[in-house]
Amino acid sequence: xxxxxxxxxQLRSGIGDRIRMYRGHAKxxxxxxxxxxxxxxxxxxxxxxxxAAPTTLQLxxxxxxxxxxxxxxxxxxxxxxxxxxxxGLPEDAKTIVFDxxxxxxxxxxxxxxETDEVTRGA
Numbered sequence: 355x356x357x358x359x360x361x362x363x364q365l366r367s368g369i370g371d372r373i374r375m376y377r378g379h380a381k382x383x384x385x386x387x388x389x390x391x392x393x394x395x396x397x398x399x400x401x402x403x404x405x406a407a408p409t410t411l412q413l414x415x416x417x418x419x420x421x422x423x424x425x426x427x428x429x430x431x432x433x434x435x436x437x438x439x440x441x442g443l444p445e446d447a448k449t450i451v452f453d454x455x456x457x458x459x460x461x462x463x464x465x466x467x468e469t470d471e472v473t474r475g476a
Contacts, residue, residue, distance in 0.1 A: 367404035368431040374402040376420040391415040 377387050377398075384402070388395035391412065400406040408416060408427075417424040440451040 363404065365428075365431050366401075366407045369407055369427050370402045370404045372427050373398070373408075373416060373420075376422055376426070377402075380420050382420075387416075387419060390419040 377384070380387075382390070384398040385395045388398045392415075393412065397406065401408055413424050413427055416422075416427065440448040443451065
């Protein structure tokens, strides 16, 4: 099982920012978008201000109405932490997880110019 570190408020805010941005790109008002996906316009406002988050089905409707792939609304907002992945593992397995994390951090981020090392939490 993959564990994720999620800050609900930050996640709702991130999704809301993306809804607002793509609604703007589509030149739709909140009322027009609400009508297109059959929800009340106050719900669009709640989403965009991070006070609520759309359901999976609502995200699918949003993606169709805004001409975007569904993953665009959540991509990059939820990241697993190596500490959570290693939680409850024996020490030798934790060492393997952190070695793997450092290997992946070393290889993948080269394209982004990053070189941060993953360290164990205290």
